[in-house]
Amino acid sequence: METPGQIRDRILARFSGAEVTVVTNPGPAAQHSLLVGAAHATAIATFLRDDPVLQLDTCSNVTGVDWPGREIVETVRQPLAPEEDADPAAPPGVIEEKIKRLVPGSLEVVYHLYSVALKHGPVILRLRTADRAANVTLPSLTPVWRACEFQEREVFDLYGVKFTGHPDLRRILMWDEFQHHPMRKDYVEPDDYEWEPTPHDAVLTKARRHYPAPPAAPEEESTP
Amino acid sequence: MSAAGELAGLSAAPGTTVRAVNDPFHGDLLEVSMGPHHPSTHGVFRMMVTLDGETVVKLKPVFGYLHRNHEKLGENTTYLGSMPYTDRLDYLNSMTNNWAYALAVEKLSGQPVPERAEYLRIILAELTRLLNHTCLAGFLLQDTGCSGTPLMYAFREREHILDLFEALSGSRMMCNYQRFGGCRVDPTPGWLAAAARLVDGYGRFLDEYEALITGNEILMARTQGVGVLQPDLAVNAGATGPMLRACGVDYDLRKVDGYGFYPRFEFRVPLGDHGDTYDRYMIRVLEMRESIRILQQALRDLPAGPIIDAKAKNRGLRPKAGEAYGRIEGPKGEIGFYLISDGGPNPYRYRVRPPSFINLTVLEDMCLGQTVADAVVILGSVDIVLGEVDR
Numbered sequence: 001m002e003t004p005g006q007i008r009d010r011i012l013a014r015f016s017g018a019e020v021t022v023v024t025n026p027g028p029a030a031q032h033s034l035l036v037g038a039a040h041a042t043a044i045a046t047f048l049r050d051d052p053v054l055q056l057d058t059c060s061n062v063t064g065v066d067w068p069g070r071e072i073v074e075t076v077r078q079p080l081a082p083e084e085d086a087d088p089a090a091p092p093g094v095i096e097e098k099i100k101r102l103v104p105g106s107l108e109v110v111y112h113l114y115s116v117a118l119k120h121g122p123v124i125l126r127l128r129t130a131d132r133a134a135n136v137t138l139p140s141l142t143p144v145w146r147a148c149e150f151q152e153r154e155v156f157d158l159y160g161v162k163f164t165g166h167p168d169l170r171r172i173l174m175w176d177e178f179q180h181h182p183m184r185k186d187y188v189e190p191d192d193y194e195w196e197p198t199p200h201d202a203v204l205t206k207a208r209r210h211y212p213a214p215p216a217a218p219e220e221e222s223t224p
Numbered sequence: 225m226s227a228a229g230e231l232a233g234l235s236a237a238p239g240t241t242v243r244a245v246n247d248p249f250h251g252d253l254l255e256v257s258m259g260p261h262h263p264s265t266h267g268v269f270r271m272m273v274t275l276d277g278e279t280v281v282k283l284k285p286v287f288g289y290l291h292r293n294h295e296k297l298g299e300n301t302t303y304l305g306s307m308p309y310t311d312r313l314d315y316l317n318s319m320t321n322n323w324a325y326a327l328a329v330e331k332l333s334g335q336p337v338p339e340r341a342e343y344l345r346i347i348l349a350e351l352t353r354l355l356n357h358t359c360l361a362g363f364l365l366q367d368t369g370c371s372g373t374p375l376m377y378a379f380r381e382r383e384h385i386l387d388l389f390e391a392l393s394g395s396r397m398m399c400n401y402q403r404f405g406g407c408r409v410d411p412t413p414g415w416l417a418a419a420a421r422l423v424d425g426y427g428r429f430l431d432e433y434e435a436l437i438t439g440n441e442i443l444m445a446r447t448q449g450v451g452v453l454q455p456d457l458a459v460n461a462g463a464t465g466p467m468l469r470a471c472g473v474d475y476d477l478r479k480v481d482g483y484g485f486y487p488r489f490e491f492r493v494p495l496g497d498h499g500d501t502y503d504r505y506m507i508r509v510l511e512m513r514e515s516i517r518i519l520q521q522a523l524r525d526l527p528a529g530p531i532i533d534a535k536a537k538n539r540g541l542r543p544k545a546g547e548a549y550g551r552i553e554g555p556k557g558e559i560g561f562y563l564i565s566d567g568g569p570n571p572y573r574y575r576v577r578p579p580s581f582i583n584l585t586v587l588e589d590m591c592l593g594q595t596v597a598d599a600v601v602i603l604g605s606v607d608i609v610l611g612e613v614d615r
Binding site: 027 | 581
């Protein structure tokens with residue numbers, strides 16, 4: 001099978017202006033992946049499916065990955081201008097400056113593609129959202145591979161990625177009224193899973209008005 | 225588009241017959257919620273079925289009743305700590321779940337496995353396949369309304385395999401047996417002799433079972449031509465395992481990936497012709513016959529040696545940063561684990577690729593136009609376990 005670099009070159013030759021970069025995997029598995037820009041994702045996926053050399057006719061696994069924004073502290077060293085009366089043999093002074101830089105977070109969707117016809121794979125595609133709050137829209141690949149249908153619903157449910165072009169984008173594992181996306185790294189569990197606003201509290205208050213507290217029991221005389 | 229159709233949320237898809245509103249000879253469409261508590265759903269699973277008379281015109285599966293966010297649990301525990309949790313995914317097949325997870329971690333950390341451990345893994349995986357397919361044959365017959373006898377025959381044999389698992393790992397179903405770089409305990413010669421006896425006798429059980437079931441007229445009437453799945457749709461929808469091979473698609477990961485020592489073994493991959501429910505039953509019976517062959521070869525050739533790599537690290541494993549996707553041919557299909565490591569003691573991302581969840585994608589396509597009683601049989605032939613579907 002072609003290497004991810006070769007696949008990238010062929011995609012770039014076919015789609016001018018497409019953003020495709022190879023993400024290297026430093027681990028021993030060495031399964032490198034292709035980071036694809038959202039604009040051309042559906043066209044590239046269709047190309048990978050129909051290309052006679054690759055024939056990636058099935059999408060085995062779809063999953064989300066959450067990369068929260070993080071702060072990186074970089075230390076910048078600048079040589080200090082030597083003072084006039086300094087000893088010329090002494091090493092020049094260095095000023096250190098710490099610069100904080102914010103790396104924006106994103107949600108990532110990973111697709112593992114295989115070819116059943118040619119029995120090779122995986123080719124790994126990654127799509128990234130612009131951020132984790134407002135711009136979480138990505139094109140759905142369900143029109144290309146039906147296998148993505150439930151798995152993209154799961155990514156929507158657990159990570160909150162909104163797929164445009166998905167035929168039936170609903171929550172799948174959590175219930176429909178659920179508000180959050182529990183697989184995100186910053187998800188905080190509720191203190192009490194069992195609590196729910198039922199009429200019990202109102203009923204109990206009413207019952208307390210009906211049945212006033214019983215009179216305090218008379219203190220028993222202490223027997224010597 | 226009828227008013228009833230709009231109520232049921234039907235879109236006028238091509239091929240869907242939509243009935244006139246004032247048709248005096250037909251009633252309205254009926255929306256039925258099958259499940260979540262129903263014996264035919266194999267757990268807590270719900271199908272929202274829209275019926276035209278008895279014919280299914282729309283079917284939406286509803287999941288999540290057993291959801292416990294297994295993947296989040298995996299991110300919050302160590303690599304080894306997730307191993308017992310994988311038993312609880314597909315709780316019939318804990319040995320293959322363990323193997324798939326161990327394989328993914330071994331890919332992630334570059335861990336070799338000694339020869340004897342690979343043989344033991346194959347022995348246990350094929351025993352698991354026997355167990356799963358035997359159960360499936362029993363459950364499928366139960367779903368067709370053949371109450372009791374076939375399921376009890378199947379469970380009798382399953383219990384013999386579970387006895388072996390219990391003798392080896394200490395637990396019937398939650399085996400927690402595989403480790404990164406090998407296996408946990410070495411079987412005694414007595415265990416191996418008992419396994420060989422079971423394997424040699426299993427063909428006779430299959431003969432008996434097939435004499436009872438395979439040529440049965442009622443089973444044929446209920447399953448042949450029912451729930452036909454087209455091969456191109458099956459491939460596109462990610463169906464794997466016996467579901468895919470029943471459509472005639474030759475794709476078995478034991479042959480394709482050649483993981484473990486499977487290339488050393490001689491076995492065939494049975495394929496179906498029609499992709500219907502009967503083929504899905506038959507494929508499983510034929511796969512059991514092939515599993516027996518693999519088991520006989522593995523038990524005959526089992527080499528001596530260590531069962532775990534001497535340098536294997538299980539506790540406190542910290543793989544280098546990277547990612548890996550490892551998959552094996554489980555009894556229900558391709559079970560895979562996708563792991564991302566950031567160099568820490570816990571996986572940064574821990575993802576299960578559940579075969580029975582993804583095989584359900586085509587459930588609606590198989591059930592459209594069939595009767596509601598057939599939908600039960602078709603669901604039975606998909607072979608789902610809700611512990612894995614909902615995770």
